[in-house]
Amino acid sequence: MPDSPVVRLEKDGEIGVIIVNYPPVNALGPGVSEGIIDNLNTTNADPSLKAMVLIGDGRSFIAGADIRGFGTGRKRAPIGQRTYDVLDASPKPVVAAIHGFALGGGLENAMACHYRIAVTSAKVGLPEVLIGILPGGGGTQRLPRLVGAQTALELITTGRHVPAPEAARLGIIDEIAPDGGSLRAAAVAYARSIAATRPLPRVRDKTVSADPAIFGAMRKSIAHKARNQKAPYYCIDAVEAACTRPFDDGIQREAQLFAELETSDEAKALRYAFFAEREVAKLPDLPATTAAHDVANPAVIGAGTMGGGIAMAFADFGYDVKIMDANQEALDRGMQRIRNNYATSVKRGSLAEDEMQRRLARIHPVASYQHISDCDVVVEAVFERMDVKQPIFAKLDAVMPPNAFLFSNTSALDMDELAAVTKRPDRIAGTHFFSPANVMKLLEVVRPSKASPETLMTAMALGRRIGKISAMAGNTDGFVANRSRAPFNSEMVILLEEGCLPEQVDRVMVDFGYPMGPFAVGDLAGLDIGAEGRKRRAATNPNYRKLPIADKLVEMGRYGQKTGAGWYRYETGDRTPHPDPDVAAVIKSLAAEMGVPQKAFTDSEILRRLLFSSVNEACRILEEGKAYRPSDIDVMWLHGFGFPRYRGGLMYWADGIGVRDVYNQIAAWHQQYGDRWAPSGLLRDLAQTKTPLREAKPAPFA
């Protein structure tokens, strides 16, 4: 059978080199596994060849099974005839040569080889749990045999990538090849050196045992993060089988667990999220030739919480970054906050001391505009007022090189108004970070009307370069993430007027999968901040639905954790939220004053009141052409608001209920509560045609 175009065989003397070439990441797409098997059989049948190397063309080894093929009913080879089995059974040694990534089925193939060599920059891992499944190619049986049960449990239930040097220390990798040299040459030399070694070191022949207690302990330790999910628990079951059953029985157990997960709702939702996060980078209405400017010399204006976090985000990803503020005292305060933030990470053990020093050394406080006049991008992160930001943009426009990009971290102000005070509106965009800016992955790139394609592409690429997921948002009040979230923030307080309590709403949302309830989040962020926004909207919009209960708490000085009381009460030095009878009394008396009829709520009604209101607003955003696609809004909810990933995202979750049911419920609430529940036209049309929300065709970007 001729070499499959995705796998070919070359000969380096007596070493057969089997090369996978399935761009962009050498996933195990159609023909790849078959090609590996065919070429392996060919080399084993060739007496001139003494050993083999399995290597990837392009930028990576094998990045895993082709995720696009899941759930499509694509036939897989039966156990005993898969690449893992054929590699295992090979009478001649096979060396896996790893660069880039060896993930999932990629690492599983490598572990079925007899040896593994990798360059220092390579990363390996079994990330299947992140897409709601488990390693189905023997990974749950081989990895424990290489690294022990406890380490295998940690790696498989987190899915984390392991840098090659750590993988070598753990026993996954046998040899590290120098970066920069030829991995192929190193692998061929290594293969030559072990070609005659017998018996062949097969991972399956190793044994692994463990204290049975570690599995129960692991199940307990993941309980909060893994609630409502199956895959993490199935991973533990599979590793337990590796420690309690013969290899082939363990393989059968793994296959059984895998089959149950592949078609699960959580796996479908997590696959959707995986691809949505890649789709969000695509800007279909920009010229395909648009190239991003490779930012080299950033500056941040404003050393407050956000500005400091943004500077940290730059430093965390290797940028030297300048930071400036209105005066030395503000700058010193900002730098101290940055040092404290890093010190907290070091104390927690999530950052090494020397790495903290390296990052701090990249953040350069400067005193004046002249010091940043050589920068190619500036991110403004000063007080959220137009009359503060505009003079800064005018000044930046005057001192910065003409081709420098000026970005603003504003969370809601009109980007066109900001661009209007400069002579370079084509090089202005919003880069809206989410707090804490060095932690939250979402970066909303806000598109003013005059921004050039290069500016938009540069902002999107810059976000990715500092570890963010960049998502394009139209220039509308609240942009996309916060605007779609705004009705949720209102409904949660209106529910209190009707008889709910903060702790009831929070329990529902935590049970649904949020890490924290929205009232507890409010207390963390500060209730005074929300009050500012409500005042601004009430002043400009006579129909704005006021929230007396929320306003009352702020009037009482209950700003949340920072004042020891907000929606909840806090003990000194403790961030645990405690339900507060005083808040219940305020709610009761204001609801009575407003004459709101009281009722008992089911969990489902609470959940739908909050999320359906945002689904409706998301549809309005799409029909106004302020977002590229529904899945972009899902990505924003996953990475901006902690929406549970195993439910796919706001729109994906609503599709699980059904667009017609969502519409009918919103139409009913429209009758009951008036205009704030008026269904969007797009939602109505989708319901009429029974088109899933995630297939909605938005208006062209406006």
Ligand code: T1G
């Ligand atoms: N299948 C299909 N397409 C994939 C893919 C995969 N495994 N991995 C990446 N792509 C596409 C991706 O959609 C994008 O497409 C392009 O490649 C570049 O990806 C049997 C069952 C490898 C770390 O989970 O983590 O093996 O948008 O933008 O940032 O037990 O891709 O260009 O059209 O992410 O450099 C296990 C998933 C599968 C790895 C590279 N493997 N991939 O990151 O590029 S399950 C994974 C990644 C499995 C076995 C089980 C990352 C990456 P497009 P990218 P990147």
